[in-house]
Amino acid sequence: MKIKFLLTLLVVLVSYTASYASFPVKRTVTTATEITTGDTSTTEILTPIASAVGDNLVIGILLWFFLGMLAGHRWYYGKPILWNIVFILTAGGLGVWWIIDLINMITGRF
Incomplete structure (x- = not known):
C-alpha cells in the first residue's frame, strides 16, 4: 500500500512539474517614473522586482529565518x-532549497 501511495505521489509531482514548465509566463512589465529636480529631469524604469525589494525583503527574510522550514x-x-x-x-529540500531561497531573496530574483 505504501509503494502504491509513493508511486502515485511521484506521478502527480512529475505531471505537475511537466505541466507547469510547459506554460511559461513572460514577465515584461515595466513602469516609467519621471523625477523632476530643479532644472533636470530623469526617468527611472522600475521593474516588479525593484518595486518588491524594500520592506518586503526584510519581512521575507524574517519569515525565512523564523518560519523557513514551514515555507512562511x-x-x-x-x-x-x-x-x-x-x-x-521535504523540510526545505533538507535545507538546500531553504538556503537557495535566501540567496534569491537577497539578489531580488525570488
Whole structure:
C-alpha cells in the first residue's frame, strides 16, 4: 500500500512539474517614473522586482529565518501552493532549497 501511495505521489509531482514548465509566463512589465529636480529631469524604469525589494525583503527574510522550514516566506511571496507543500514535506529540500531561497531573496530574483 505504501509503494502504491509513493508511486502515485511521484506521478502527480512529475505531471505537475511537466505541466507547469510547459506554460511559461513572460514577465515584461515595466513602469516609467519621471523625477523632476530643479532644472533636470530623469526617468527611472522600475521593474516588479525593484518595486518588491524594500520592506518586503526584510519581512521575507524574517519569515525565512523564523518560519523557513514551514515555507512562511514562500506563502508570503505567493509561490504555488503545491510547491509550498512539497517544501514543507521535504523540510526545505533538507535545507538546500531553504538556503537557495535566501540567496534569491537577497539578489531580488525570488
